[in-house]
Amino acid sequence: MLHRYDTVIVGAGLAGMRAALEAKKGGSCCILTKVFPTRSHSGAAQGGIAAALGNAGEDDWTLHMFDTVKGSDYLADQDAVEILVREAPGTIIELEHMGVPFSRTPDGRIAQREFGGHLRQRACYAADLTGHVLLHTLYEQCLKEAVTFYPEYHVLSLVIAEGACRGVVALEILTGELHTFLARAVVFATGGYGRAFKITSNAHANSGDGLSILYRAGLPLEDMEFVQFHPTGFYPSGILVTEGARGEGAYIINGQGERFMKRYAPDRMELAPRDVTSRAIQTEIDQGRGINGGAYVHLDLRHLGPDKIMKSLPQILDLAMRFTGVDALKEPIPIQPTAHYSMGGIPTDNNGRVLLNHAGAVAQGLYACGECACVSVHGANRLGCNSLLDAVVFGTRAGRAVLADLPAIPRGDAPPDSEDAVRKELRLLLDREGNESLAAIRDDLQTGMQKNCGIFRSDSLLRAQLAAIGTLRGRFERVRLHDRGARFNTELMELIELRSLLDFTELIVRGALLRTESRGAHSRTDHPTRDDARWLTHSFARHTPEGPVCDYAPVRITRYEPKERKY
């Protein structure tokens, strides 16, 4: 079936819906999303959204910028960071005017709290449900502006004609039918790929489908080797415990009852950036100082007092009881680092236009924003509270770029065979005979990535993982599905998602193998120091018949020269 819109947005998280609100002003606009909009993973963000509002002590954007750049281990493009932090306060005010129910100071202003790596109280929040209230508010704004949603439509490929992106082909999950959405502008806001790892804070849906689609279409992906591990996930599930807990003053304690962060970040203690804290926790665990020698440490809230915990961290209290059986008012919570955020992704310019190569050429009619995009404002390590900000600021900018570009983009027609290739691929996946189980391959991939390409990496581990992925690809060709029907075939969805995982995990491992230094979240035990002379560069992995190849482009430095990074 054929649909025509001026703008098609893929993904209904924070970035996608914010972009839609802008793009809607310039013509018809629809959002395709594989889960219903309010089920997007933006809603799982807990702690806050950063902006130098100055509601809790002096702050200004230059301080926010310095913290972000330092947090990124100097890999962020500083012109982009400057845009992010300068637009932050206005963005928060705009969100508040849309109705976001932020927590408040006694005099009625937006409350702000501390967060890892931010030297000021800069995190605006709504208890520990910040992402949830932002996501719902933006959905409500989309309802108000009558944005068209196609929920439970899984986008599978781009429609490309005469070198330009003309739309997408999507599968309607309910019926199993293919739909072609012709568009003058296509915005990808498909989120991250935490599902590549065994222990992750991410949703089942976070399988990086958008990245895979673009990579398959021949576009490069930037800085894929940088994957953030959040220091505090519940043990054993990996479900997120907000950094806001530490922002409110929680301690991390090892098996010897020691606040060990004093040995890793004496000035910032528990509020060091995530890469530093995660490495510290993993080191304690690896050296046998976990609780009872186990693979977890404790997050202790008790000294905060019941009032503060129930007021500021109600969700954590509930989740701790449900997922670990611990009453956080009375006992410390068992935690471990958990795969959380992808710093890398689809390379874009500062207005969300997708880059065709490391030299900076721009693709016509194709945009990306949110976690799936790499602007890059997070560099090698994102600071907490900067991701919601990134999603909204660059979602807005991508939407505005669409508005600006639309008049110059002609209405095109779809090639008559736009759906054929996809239909053939699906048929192949559905009809394949073999003896491999989809769940087993996925599990092996995730376990391997966790072990070989996790917080600590090395040449030998990465090579082993690269080989493992090759084997898994072979096994993938022999997966036999139980469900061969058209109606709501979630097994087919999982298979497509697994294909995405196999596509880009190879890029993560390849990028990590090539980058022979330790920077931000990328930590090589065999190359433990940062090497600015050689590696102050962004990687761009692209597809070739012989496998992925990396190109490199320099980091844009405007204000802050790289220095040693200490907390």
Added chain:
Amino acid sequence: MRSYRYRWGEGLWSHLFHRISGVALIVYLSMHIWVIHHLQHGQTAYDELMNFLGNPLFRMGEVMLLAAILFHGLNGLRLVVMDAGLGIRKQRATFWVVFVVCAILVLVGGLVLLIGS
């Protein structure tokens, strides 16, 4: 096609009893009005009717009537209080309070009714 499988809790039972007792009461009220109307036909007609209604079956009916009145009335009060926004989080407990108070009153009141005849 839709599924309607659901586990019944206090709220649903209270709702169901309230409806059933309400319908029973309106049926009774209608009969009652018609019966009392027999006063019109003089003492003889009235006494005959009262005699007829004095048999044990109707005495049992009076106990049922008492039960319906008490449950519908007490549960009604419970609902009015909760409609005012009070005690909604205690709705299960208040249902049992109504139920127990009702049971005791029906037991005591019923015995008196039966023995009193």
Added chain:
Amino acid sequence: MARQTGSIGWFLQRLSGGLIFALILVHFSLMHYMGPEKRLYADVVRRFQNPLWKSFDLVFLTLCLCHGWYGVWEIVGDYVRSDSLKILALILIVIAAAGLFSIGLVTVLTF
């Protein structure tokens, strides 16, 4: 059809419910617990002749009929989908309520 609020009906239903509960306690204990003579013809008629009891019974009758038949109407509204059946039910309810009210009125006013 204009939007129908249910606010007044809802409120009156609760108000009348509370009043009825008070009145019925008086009525029921009088008739069943104050001795068998209360149910004798002479006693009943004597009470009907007293203007205070007369108004008590009239108010009681009116409240009960309103509350009860409005309740039935609400049940119909909950479970009956078809509009024509609803109208039929409404007509029957109004006839029943009006009929019972007139019978009751006649009884109370005769003495």
Added chain:
Amino acid sequence: MADTLGLYTFKIFRYNPDKDPKSRYDTFAVEVRQGMTILDCLQKIKGSLDGTLSFRRSCRSAICGSCAMNINGKNDLACHLQVSRLRGRTITINPLPGYPLIKDLVVDMGEFYRHIAAVMPWLVRRSPCPDRELLQFPADRDRIDSAVNCILCGSCTSSCPQFWFNPRYLGPAALLKAYRFIFDSRDEGRDERLAIVDDRYGVWRCRTVFNCDEACPKKLHPNEAIAGLKIEALKRSV
């Protein structure tokens, strides 16, 4: 941590309108370990026993609201319910009641979403906004706190007998959403929104059965919101 809880029997509602003339129950035996949730078990069944079993899931941390279903007769989120918390060795799972069935545990929630959209679920401002944030005191923010936490999982509306008989009834979730805006101190759309709620398919269809309060996996109390709305709607008509 890896203590086993033993073998559990899962009795799961199955129905695929494309193939099955009527619904049935399939039973699966699952070896359950300490810490496993209902969703973990469903994933295990789908991954290793029957790939055709269909259900929605995403965040698995009780915030996206995808995996609401009827577990042992009560609506809840599969992802946050520990198997160890349930009594008995047999666990019966049905789709959410009251919504049209799509396949197995997947239901069509279109009606539910349309009811949410019908209460104008957005902040209405007529007077201009200042350059800074609109002020809202903590006490005013607290008033809408529980309504704000609703995840639209649909458990409450699906548990409401009034919704079963009258799918046109807005239902507890939509009314809670209306409450969230009517009682937001910054909102200026109170009258229009009250007019929507003050309807015989709105707040007056509620019969205080309290199923919604019990069904809510986030422990919210739609009934308190509905009680508040009833009073506001009454004030409006007198």
